[in-house]
Amino acid sequence: MNPQGKVAIITGGATGIGLAAATEILQQGAHKVVLVGNIVRDGTEAARDLNREFGKNKAIFMEADVTKMDQFEDVFKETIQYFKRVDILFNNAGIMDDRHWEREVDLNVGGVVRGILLAFKYMGKDSKCGHPSGGPGGIVINNADVLGLQAIPGAPIYSTTKHAVIGAVKNFGDSYHSQRTGIRVVGLCPGVTQTNLVNYAADKQLTPEFGKATLDALSQLPSQRTEIIGRAVLYLIRYAASASVWIIEDSDLFVADIPDRKNVSSFVVSFK
Template sequence: MPYDIKGKIALVTGAATGIGLAYVKELLRNGVKAVTIADIDATKGEDSAKRLNHEFGGNKVIFIRTDVTKADQLEAAFKTALNTWKGLDIVINNAGIMNDANWELQIAVNCNHVVRGSLLAIQYMGKNNGGKGGVVVNIASILGLQELAGCPIYVGTKHFVVGLDRSFGTPFFYNLTGIQFLTMCPGVTDTPLISEAGKFALQGMGNIAKELVEGLGSMPEQHNRSMSSSPVECKVALITGGAIGIGLAIAKSVLRCGARGVMLGDIKEKEGQKAVCELSKEYGENKVCFMKSDVTKKADNEKLFKVAMDKFKSIDIVVNNAGLLHDKDWELEIDVNMKGLVHGTLLGFQHMGKHKNGEGGVIINIASVYGLQQAHGCPVYNGSKYFVIGFSKAMSHKYYEELTGVKVLTMCPGVTETQLIEDAASTALEGFGDVGKILKDGLDALPAQP
């Protein structure tokens, strides 16, 4: 049954200009009772509200200056909307930026804001919280469905939105909250986005700005390429999250295949030291080094690579394996699964890339089977693994490989640790009934990693 928007009340982020403003106009044109515009640009936002009220009559639109990366400001926008209109039915999380040069801000706007906006919508509209349900529309992009070499981190953020909504859009969440989650993946809508795109490309990657501008203009079709794996004999590998589990298994595998050195980084110091003893006993002394490292900290990441270079004089393989399943602490989850992985990837290019006087190499980014399908009970984790796939596919483009001599591969393992399943319920989002059981049952149903 189509959703009737007549008489409904909407909140739209990033709606002072562009596609967000177009959404507001279309809503009003089709009978929405009132709209709250939340945007960081006060001048344009106030002007847009004034013009819309003149065009559509009455006081149907209010503007609230909102930095969507600030939790208190975004919640204040919701509260103001509710206090003004005495209700809320539609939320469009539209605010977004394309700026790989400032990629941490980009993740905060494009990902954290969408999660927080979705959770606030559930808090204030969800039937499980005394509301009457409604609709949440999260704006992704055509680049949430395909890759583009010129803006790999932006691509990852839009894949994140698609993955997040695949989970939030499951019957469990709809039946609990009465909120329908929709995802829109528009093509290029703002010509300044294309003309100014070169300013916001990744730094230190040759003529990547030109690649970005041309790519946005042509929107190339998706291409899948198969690549033969490089032998690891006499190579040096750096592995994050390498103290236990799949990271430790990868360390054993590369040593078994003749690697001359392995650098393990992990926040678990005791387990890391134990791994060094175990691996040294089995594969020989001085082949394995461990450093306590928190992938959410830029300084720790940089030091890990420096220690590896000082110890082994080179790095040939980087495995960004550190990961976290913990939607209850979703901001940390994004920091580990996305920001930590981006840091590791960029440092891999910096230390191995031929454009930086390196000899090339391989970067392996660990995603998950949940990067390929909807996750039951962990929408933010789901989104984070979609991010890994989108980002890594963009970074595997021939442009980067030809410039740097570095291949980027992605692995999507199934469930590898039984403890992950046992602990799953305690890590699920709070306030969603029995979502912990849904998560545990979903993990139980996944194919196990041999």
């Protein structure tokens, strides 16, 4: 898919990976980008900065909690009301906080499932919600993390949620769904990326010992900038097949075989 002229919704879009993805998509001529989050200050500042760079009203912020189906659905309804379509959903919102694991599961897994279901409902070619002749189809990219492909005992619940995201990609991305809806569902597994999620990971585990183990594990992996992940998102929009899962680590993008992360089927592209 060429992102030019398209409308994208990005959850967790005000900072970090989400904001980097919004920047890349707008650089390629997207019509609108909708940043979704529940911290109004961050969202309005991010939209303001993007509009300064790319033009008036290219980006807007919508306050919503993706653990609440009605709020998430309102984002789709309002986007279609104003912009007539949604072509891209980046399910990016997530937290690493095993101390509050119920919220972590609901956000990291529930938010992804809600997003996929809403994409099918409002974007699918078989959809009648706001589209008398069907939706445009499109793509749903789900932020799964490399820790969805390997164990990290210091953050067991976080890793479990990301394994669940991989499962959602493989199931919802199956041809049974993609042929009906015209929507590709894909997974992106970033390695360690310079975000607050990583910066505060040690403080958000079940015990201080777990936090130290998490920090030790993450410190052994290469680190990359958020801009690299934004470029990977753009690549997936253009080329990724439905149900495919991709690793972006140390600025290199790979197609990954599941479940063994070490069994990488093919090198794709470097963003170094």
